[in-house]
Amino acid sequence: MSLLFNSENEEVKLGVVNVNEILLNKLKNEDIKIINYDNLKNPTEVVVEDELDAVLQFEEGKYIITIKNSDPSSAKGLVMKLKQILTTFSIPSTQELNLENIIVKTNYVYGSSETVFFDVLSPILIGFFVFFFVFLISGIGFLKERTSGTLEKLMSTPIKRGEIVAAYLTGFGLFAVFQTIIVVVFSIYVLEIVLVGSIWNVILINLVLALVALSLGTLLSAFAATEFQMVQFIPITIIPQFFFSGIIPIEGMANWLQILAKFMPIYYAADALKGVMYKGHDLINIVHDLLALGIFAVTFILLNILALKRYRRI
């Protein structure tokens, strides 16, 4: 547990423009890595492209902080820290405390000053619900086929194993499509969860995730003998994915855990969903996530067809 929650404090990367040398030293003392820029036309773009946490500019007598805010909790902390350093720096040696002299403007790359942790959590939760329901229902549905003996009966007919898997994917897939649309529409229009990007991308991500859940559910049902055992798979498959979905910052975890995270389908879905809903990413930014999910789905489908060999070798 401590491996998950005790993050080694990641170094903060701060881009600076036109900032006093002494102030820079103060910042360096606070474990902030400084990257100097001569001139910045578009600090927002630079924060994203150069993977900075924030940019600090001093222009026309005021400070401008451009904060990435991809994780609102740590972002708030960073803004406060910077403001604190700036105020202590700006107190003249004559001890005239005049806070009004220090003008600090804060710009947000993602979200706003009102963004809270839930705004980052909620896109991931949508993925979770879709995954959970589709997994459970498809798993138990396919399990019933096995326990009632109809799967065995099917294998005495000329149907191919691949056709059985395809039929299940299509049937439950249709249901998964409806469910996904309902969950997404409800979340965005009723719960008013933040959505910066396109709703179509959100639906697309969830559909691919549902496909993964479908194929994993039917695959694991091969290892369950009863519905109760199938339900016991939930803690095994859902809970680890919760920890690695990005709700708890992954960057702070031990290295081997970070590698483990890459093996969880939810990791990619969460990354894509957060990207589209919170950061306003486009299709091109999430293609790699969708591809990873696609690979998971194909692997599980192939394993499914293999698992049916138990009933008929050919």
Add this chain to the structure above:
Amino acid sequence: MTKTISVENVCKSFGKKDILKNINLATTNGTIFGFIGPSGAGKTTLVKMIVGMDTPNSGTIHVLQQKMPSREPLQRIGYMAQSDALYTELTGKENLHFFASLYKLNRSERKTRISYTADLVNLTKELNNKVSTYSGGMKRRLSLAIALIHDPDILILDEPTVGIDPELRLSIWNELIRLKIEDGKTIIVTTHVMSEAEKCDNVAMIRNGRIITSGTPEELKTFYNAVDLEDVFLKAGRELS
């Protein structure tokens, strides 16, 4: 007379346990072949291997001149399992429709076959009811109807008449005999009921995974000087021990 099923020197074991040993038998078209034996003798395992759902550890099985397991002959085989394999949320008719579609019957064929098989097992009236409302005997009858739906050349029926009243049992057997004579079908039946075994053309008695004796009912009764097949079974069993 063509050889429809041939089982040659088949052995099957699960782990260290021998389920079947040195099974040899053959059937020709237009005959009813009976497997008789106690529970656990290996009848169901043998029957599943004939359908290609399981494979022997050694020996070969050919059905319609094709080595099993193979998907092709399945189109012409009708299998009725020992325990019902039915979709209980569907009606009898929907079950029949579904399995008919797996055998690629077209619409008119489906209609004809459904009415024929339902009539044969006396389920025409209850066809539109959900299977969950069926009695045990009705479910068995539906399973039999499903096995017949595509007019297969080979019928493999694992304890088909369990839970069925004597009158219906008789009419089902009469139909099986008719299918054998008129359509030249090959029928394999496993049963505990000795009176049914009498109606088979050939009988193999299986005990502890081995065929202890086989032949026509008449041959067996003469050979063992027995009054009926039950007697044959008891005598043949004693001979072994």
